[in-house]
Amino acid sequence: MSVEPHSTAALHTEGVFVIPSIAGKKRLSLKLGFSFFLFGLINNVLYVIILSAALDLVPPSTPKGIIAFCNITPALIAKLGWPYFLKGRIRYAQRIVGCCTLSFIGMLVVAFHESLYSRLLGICLASFSSGLGEMTFLQLSTTYSRSVGGRSVGYFASGTGAAGIVGAFMWWELRGLGVSTGVGISAVLPFILPLAYFFLLPRPAAFMHQSSSASYTLVPADDLETEIDDDMSAQDDVESRQPKVTVSLSAADKWRLVKPMLLKYMLPLFCVYTFEYTINQGVAPTLLYPVPSHGLISRIIHSVRDYYPLWQLVYQTTVFFSRSSISLGLKTLPAHLLPAPAIIQFVILLLLVFESAVGLLPEDHQGGSIFLVFVLISIEGICGGLAYVNVFYRINQEQPDPASAHNPEITKQEREFKIGSIGFADSSGILLASILAVPTEIELCRAQVARGKYLCRGL
Template sequence: MLKEYDPVSVKLSGSYIPMTDLEGSSESDDEFNVVSAERRPIHSRKEEEESILGTSPVGTEKWRNLFAYWMLGLTNNFAYVIMLSAAHDILSKDFHGGGDDPGNGTASNGSNPRDCNTMSTGTILLADIIPSLIIKAIVPFITFGSHHQRITVVVIACSISFILVGAAVNEVMAIIGVACASLSSGLGEVTFLPYTSNFHRNTVSAWSSGTGGAGVFGALSYAGLTAIGLTPRATVFSMLVVPIIMSLNFWVVLEHPRGKRCCSRNHSYSQELQLEHLESSLTLKEKFRYVPRLLKFMIPLGIVYIGEYLINQGLMELVYFPSLSWLDHHEQYRWYQVIYQVGVMISRSSVHCFQIHHIWITSVLQWVNVILFLSTAITAWIGSIWVVFILIIWEGLLGGAAYVNTFYRIAMEVPQSHKHFAMSITTLADTTGIAIAGVIAIPVHNLICDLPL
């Protein structure tokens, strides 16, 4: 029995037999084994698959599609990043008090010597992740709507999120807006990322790099615009251009596979349709049975994200340097977010230069960071903000590396017939990790804030 197979056809006796004719022969150790056959070199089989997916030239992807996917990654995560960057401001009394300086000045939130908000930014994290978690838990198993219909919902939800948060008169209204951003980001990821299975695998790295770019540009635009005097409300409203950019890239720039007449002169249109059938023919039972095989990707990624977001939304706001004259507490938090996102973008764009085959290594290193941030949040043993900046960028590098290498390994190792589902369900791992981090962050924030300095 052969472990590797051509996802389109197997060469037998000089002719090509569709894989669907071979299905059902065995469901023992590996559902995807096929009978012994004279096989072509693996590189030629990959080239055939890539040509059937419509890439041109073979083995590459058109620049317009790579650019479109980079921009889709950027715009899909933008609202999510903005809400986390604005979390400290949203929970500040000034944001809803009607003043002209909500978080731009030196306003403090209470008499606690640690300058804590009443609620942890973990509250915003939960609002920014729970709707996404629900979407990612349901959509991979029960698909609804076409890709175009789903993206329409993504664009509308993204727009509503910026409007509600910008116009918020209380915390509840703002949190509902944050939840809309979560719904938009979650549905977008579970739609855009599996859709990469219709293109060359390089679109995965383009998407990942774009999501890293969302972190940098989102956090930097929020911190920068508020730093030059724009209020947080006005800054959020200015982000309404983001869903417009997303729409243009999905419906105008991206060349959708169904728009192609034929993939190659050597392959019939029926073969193209057959490949699409292989991607969507899994039954609900088959999907559930395949999930355990994906745990080697999902568990390490989830552990990395628990540690990462426990730092970002539970501990980072408590690492505060009151002696700094050039950055107040709000501004320190905003620039922490920028620096973290720089690390994420660098590592999410690095898969073609440096690959990590054992994702669990990033899990261990990320939890070393948790210990460092927890200890300094309690005892303030780190005396320089520059040391914190270095730790934050390192944290971002680990998180981004775990993400891009996980999905790149899936793109390389999972059979084409299961790749769409694998991409979709694995997004649940990081979202679950973030949700767990949000739940942990709230009591950790409250316990530390009750401690004396």
């Protein structure tokens, strides 16, 4: 068997495998973590840039919720199509190259077409790529052992959280260059995905039979063959040397796997994202105050249009820290607390709607109102990040169904399907929120105008 040195750090020479030293194992772990972090970062950063640029991509009279709608519907279609309707093994290399190409084309369309409908089309292309990419990288984590796969999910989630900060900061800096230049620069980012996959990511075989010795250990190749076949079946190099596998999950098999996850995982994730994105796209654009003339906030806010990207930045920063909780070594949420973030999100939604419509504090307490919104949006981000990383981590760590334990190929496909199918829950929540956000923003603006606050009309 041939193993690429750059991707496995394990050599196969004259019938033996050379298992890496302790230092080699640390390098493997670092490469694995950095690879999945990059996957999460780059896959999601364009999505965040588009949301952060919502005010610049559409005319003032167009509700920003339509950006969220076009930014999530194609992703939802991708997450519905691939795990539920496609069968057999996943071709990870082809998927990742395809996602890169589609994202690049989509962002170029947004950058170089001023027509609203053309920009929405470009957003749809990038969205489809992002949805397919997120599902693909989460499924890729299941091709590793559970301990390694769990770390992979943690690093991927951390990368998706970092995408929020990087995307918001990037657009904060790039928006001064205009939509064409700013979005055009960001269009090159997806090329990092295939580079990381082919040249940085260690393959599952690199983590097999790792020696605790500080020196290299020689292991007979015959002893490793069976286990390496199990862990690398999703990789292209394995597919080229193994007989074709015709077994695949049926529709009945998939329904059997989905049923127990509906209430346990999907409903909490759906609710969290519904409330979260209703806040971000429907309420946050109306959380506006006069431009401050003194204090720290006056150095950040120079016009009323700065409030919306500021709220996005606050939200994305707290999402990053909460999605990084597992990779930072913090404990996961107990299973019975998975619905808690959704409940807290709902309370925050009600408070922010009330603040926008009538004000939680008197009009002469503008500084206090800004601080209150800052705190509430921070808690919103923490809840959203915790829900995301804990749900996907728990699915990755679930034990296989005893009924299929005798068939390693079916077990592999079941793990890939389960973690891939969950993405439908968060995407459908975002889709519902994007629909709710349009009338929410309009009605909140009307309520503000009715009490003599006209700032939302100036965007």
